[in-house]
Amino acid sequence: MEKNTARSAVMLSVVVPCYNELDGVAELHRRVTDTCLEQGSSYEIVLVIDGATDGTREAIFQLAEKDDHVVAIDLARNYGHQIALSAGLEFCRGQRILILDADLQDPPELLGAMMTKMNEGFDVVYGQRQSRDGESWFKLASASMFYRLLRRMVDVEIAANSGDFRLMSRRALDHLNAMPERYRFIRGMVSWIGLKQVAFPYERHRRFAGTTHYPLKKMVLLAVDAMTSFSIAPLRFASLLGMLFGLLGLVVLCYTLIEWSVGNVLPGWTSLAAIVLILGSVQLMVLGIFGEYLGRMYMETKRRPLYFVNEIVSRSRAVSDKDL
Numbered sequence: 001m002e003k004n005t006a007r008s009a010v011m012l013s014v015v016v017p018c019y020n021e022l023d024g025v026a027e028l029h030r031r032v033t034d035t036c037l038e039q040g041s042s043y044e045i046v047l048v049i050d051g052a053t054d055g056t057r058e059a060i061f062q063l064a065e066k067d068d069h070v071v072a073i074d075l076a077r078n079y080g081h082q083i084a085l086s087a088g089l090e091f092c093r094g095q096r097i098l099i100l101d102a103d104l105q106d107p108p109e110l111l112g113a114m115m116t117k118m119n120e121g122f123d124v125v126y127g128q129r130q131s132r133d134g135e136s137w138f139k140l141a142s143a144s145m146f147y148r149l150l151r152r153m154v155d156v157e158i159a160a161n162s163g164d165f166r167l168m169s170r171r172a173l174d175h176l177n178a179m180p181e182r183y184r185f186i187r188g189m190v191s192w193i194g195l196k197q198v199a200f201p202y203e204r205h206r207r208f209a210g211t212t213h214y215p216l217k218k219m220v221l222l223a224v225d226a227m228t229s230f231s232i233a234p235l236r237f238a239s240l241l242g243m244l245f246g247l248l249g250l251v252v253l254c255y256t257l258i259e260w261s262v263g264n265v266l267p268g269w270t271s272l273a274a275i276v277l278i279l280g281s282v283q284l285m286v287l288g289i290f291g292e293y294l295g296r297m298y299m300e301t302k303r304r305p306l307y308f309v310n311e312i313v314s315r316s317r318a319v320s321d322k323d324l
């Protein structure tokens, strides 16, 4: 991927990771284009195709062939939302960068107001959801619980109810792009950078078309990524648990000794089995926590590239072999 700092040719890049979003891309393109035109400065729309299987690829290629402003990056397979987004962020070359979802849950029309906010001297203007239309109570409850837990564990301030929808300065993006890690929780990484950041409250809409690509399993994985990449609190929790059970054992031992000294031999304990089971499970759980970190270290040490690109379609950009 090319490095863009030296020749940031456009004022604004809108970066959108797209999985299977066939029913939404035309509308997305229309609304983003309208918004960018309103701004009156040069712009590009970077659409990253994340191994789509429903014709999204062809639809986006068509857009890129018709519209000079569209850059279509087709990844070699489905790498997941955060990696697809990283690919777009690395490739875009705007002075300011807007991150958007393809499903139009975050209205692109807010760009103007976000730009105004950024003019006050902020490097990051991040969207903060006031309401989330059309999302199940389960998603709302689990998201709120997740953010509460994360805030307790993590040293950096990660705003609750903020997704990846945000406007960033080139300076902030260059910092983000300089972080090579594989397990990417981008909203957290952006907070971690520092600089001047400000929340931008907005109403989140329901999906324009299709259904969420974040089922429970992916949500849990994202949550585990977030926790392990920003905190070693779970490891500390493991030692804490060890100490706690050690103390408990000591108390039980004292009790038995005292009873024995007054002549009470305690009868064969069924509870013994329970204790062994509990201890066994606690040990396995702690091993599991270690494993999460160890596995991530293993994956990181391979130092594989984050993604590969299959094809780039753009009328305005010369694409070299280096990009692929």
Ligand code: UDP
Pocket: 016, 017, 018, 019, 020, 021, 050, 078, 079, 080, 081, 084, 085, 100, 101, 102, 103, 105, 211, 212, 213, 214
């Ligand atoms: N997405 C992606 N790769 C994936 C899953 C999702 O690029 O493997 C994109 C998707 O097209 C959308 C964004 O990531 O633009 C957010 O996904 P989604 O709307 O399904 O998540 P939710 O808003 O429900 O959290």
Ligand code: MG
Pocket: 101, 103, 105, 207, 212
């Ligand atoms: Mg969505």
